[in-house]
Amino acid sequence: MTDAPAPLADPHLVYDPVAGDGPKDVVILGSTGSIGTQAIDLVLRNPDRFRVTGLSANGGRVALLAEQAHRLRVRTVAVAREDVVGALRDELAARYGAGEPLPxxxxxxxAATQLAASDCHTVLNGITGSIGLAPTLAALEAGRTLALANKESLIVGGPLVKALAKPGQIIPVDSEHAALFQALAAGTRADVRKLVVTASGGPFRGRTRDELANVTVEDALAHPTWAMGPVITINSATLVNKGLEVIEAHLLYDIPFDRIEVVVHPQSYVHSMVEFTDGSTLAQATPxxxxxxxxxxxxxxxxxxDAAPVFDWSKASTWEFHPLDNEAFPSVNLAxxxxxxxxxxxxxxxxxxxxxxxxxxxxxLPFNGIIDTVIRVVEEHGTPRPGTSLTVPDVLEAETWARARTRELTARTASAEARA
Structure with missing residues (x-):
């Protein structure tokens, strides 16, 4: 165990690119999304600790982006959609005083990649999807601390990220990986026996595969404990999100897959656990x-x-833990x-x-068709060639093929159902 590679995320190591006594300069990528808006709330409540210098967003919520920029007085605003630049400039001008320079x-x-390399202490990557890879690499190459909520960039570009990241440079922001990160601080790496990643089970916990056949989009978006964006919420319903988190835990902490367990915890109070070799298990818990x-x-x-709520221990509560149903939810084993x-x-x-x-x-596509189609595409892709180094063009080429093939298969499914 002690001869394994150093973990990508290590709570015992602190990477500080810009030491100083003032507030940390922070760039927030994906500022109008769920992670971004909550990060801004935290910053506004702690102006002595954090100062936001730049914001990025896709461009679907221009008014909110302008309001965030004005409230935080940022230097730079980045937007992926060039067609909304005029509207964004108008929204900014409406909020800033006469003669006051706009960001x-x-x-x-x-644009987000450029911003990720800008002058700051920490980049919070809250972008959803694999489009977050380039900003992740840019932030690391520029020497910024990376607060990583964009798990997809690590998953699709693991070797690329690991090649650039310095010890302690990545701090995980996913609730599960932040929990593991904190629990791991209690012991040495050689003391770790197992990582236990908790899953709420999503809205379909306890259902069989047959019972999932006709669930609707509205059903899948009705997450029982978390308020998230639609993509991650559906990923939680299929438990693909948990599969991605298993891969992420493996990459962050260099723990073999057979020592990373998933357990269903409906209350979502315990965010993950670390089992040590002496039999102790440390759990990180918050509402x-x-x-x-x-x-x-x-x-x-x-x-x-006071970053987050705390438990009222004077009130009785029950915390449940259940094994994962891999037959109804095969996504974790696939991952x-x-x-x-x-x-x-x-x-x-x-x-x-x-x-x-x-x-x-x-x-x-029906709900069960999501994982069925993913399985087929993964099988058709086959086994990667051994001895080859991963490059960004490799990732982009593989993604392009996978997206095209998936669209072909989903189109066939739709056509077959239309004829039925």
Whole structure:
């Protein structure tokens, strides 16, 4: 165990690119999404600790982006959609006083990547999807601390990320990985026997595969404990999200897949656990709220007081733990298989799933069709060639193929159902 590679995320190591006594300068990528808006709430409540210098968003919520930029007085705003630059400039001008300079605007597909390399202490990558890979690599190459909520960038580009990241440079923001990160601080790496990743079970916990055949998009979006964006919410319903988190835990902590367990915990109070070799298990627990993990990502090695809610221990409560039903939800075992294949296989898995989620949301694919289609695409992709080094073009090529093939398969499914 002690001869294994150093973990990518290590709570015992602190990477500080810009030492100083003032507030940390922070860039927030995906500022209008769930992670971004909660991060801004945390920053506004702690102006002595954090100062936001840049924001990025896709461009679907221009008014909110302008309001965030004005309230935080950022230097730079980045937007992926070039067609909304005029509207964004108008929204900014309406909020700033006469003669007051507006923030610099970056626009286009690489705008977030440019911003990720800008002058700051910490980049919070809260973008959803594998489009977060380029900003992740840019932040690491520029020497920024990376608070990583965009799990897909690590999953599809694991070797690329690991090659760039310095010890302690990545702080995980996913609730499960922030929990593991904190629990791992209690012992040495040689003391770790097993990582236990908890899953709420999503809205379909306890249902059989047959009972999932006709669930609707509205059913899948009704998550019992977390308020998240639609893609990650559906990923939680299929438990693909948990499979991605298993791969992420493997990459972050260099723990073999056979020592990473998933357990269903409906209350979502325990965010994950670490079992040590002496038989002790340390669990990190808070009420379901992402501001706690975000505070770890932005503030580590310091804790941010009152970042998130606490338990009322004077009230009785019951915490349940159940084994995962791998027959109804085969996505976690599929993820272990894909993670073991490595190379471009995780990129294919992730891209196929993103396309299937969109097909399900559009009514083209039934719920069980999501994982069935992903399995087929992964099988067709095959085993990566041994001895080859992963490159960004490799990832992009694999994703392009996986998306095209998935669309072909979902179109056939839709056509077959139309004829039935």
């Amino acid at each position: 610099e605007i970056l626009a286009g597909a690489d 379901p709220d992402m501001r706690g993990p975000i505070a770890i990502g932005l503030g580590w090695p310091e804790r941010v007081p 272990r298989h894909v993670g073991g294949l490595a190379g471009t296989a995780p990129a294919v898995f992730n891209a196929a799933n993103e396309e299937c989620v969109e097909a399900f949301r559009s009514g083209v």
